[in-house]
Amino acid sequence: MVFENIYHQLLKQYGDYLLDSPIKDVIKKQVKIFDSSTISLFKNIMECVGRNPKNGKNKGGIKVHTVVNANEIVPSLVWFSEAKTHDHKFLEKLECDENTIYVFDKGYNDYKAFEYFTTEKTGFVTRIKNNTSYRKIENLNIEESIHNGVLKDEIIEIDVKKAKETAPLKLRKVTFYDRLNKREFAILS
Incomplete structure (x- = not known):
């Protein structure tokens, strides 16, 4: 917790010196990109946190989720x-506000979260899953x-399951x- 606070204070103070490109100046919003990587570990060390693949060879491991502001070269959030x-x-874990657009892959698709983003006026861009059912x-x-x-x-309209009902x-x-x-790609926003 101490190092996390120090990191965020330094990032806030010196973040402008780390700018790679002025995206925020062009679209007037902060673009945040995130993804995850899995770090496999030996089964006997971290078996409790491992995956259970279909081939039966489960491995221990952790997943690292990283959020990077498109204007910066260091992450603003890392979560294990x-x-x-x-x-x-x-x-x-993401903070929602109308000045942010999140960009992520289709592995993060969650229509309840997309509904929350929409309610909070937070932008997002992701690829649509191939098996998504929707109405044009x-x-x-x-x-x-x-x-x-x-x-x-x-x-388009997608049905979001809520308790015992669905809402478009x-x-x-x-x-x-x-x-x-x-190739063709389909993007949701």
Whole structure:
């Protein structure tokens, strides 16, 4: 706790010297990128926190979740969990505000969290899971001046389970073609 406080005080004081690019100046919001890495350890050391893969060879390990401000080169948050903990549990640790946009991979998809982000006016960008069930509500116009591979821009609705009922959540789904990898991607926001 002491070192955490010292780290955050130093980051607050000297963070402006660590800027890599002025993203916040361009979009007027702080972009925070996060992901996790699993550190495998020997079964007999940390068996209680390991994964249980289908092949039966469970290994002990921990998962490190790291949040980095896009403007900086050092993390603003590092959180450790058991390796078997699902990534979306980390979303509870994030601070939500209208001046932040979080960017993360589809392993973090949690529609209840997306609903909370929306309520708190916190932006997010992630890829949609292949098996996501949704309804298309509206097609948005793609301007002719956009030449970056955008194929579709839609408003969709996903049912979010709450206790004994479901409630619809409106999200934006943008599909684009990546010319370099010759693939289509769909992004949720």
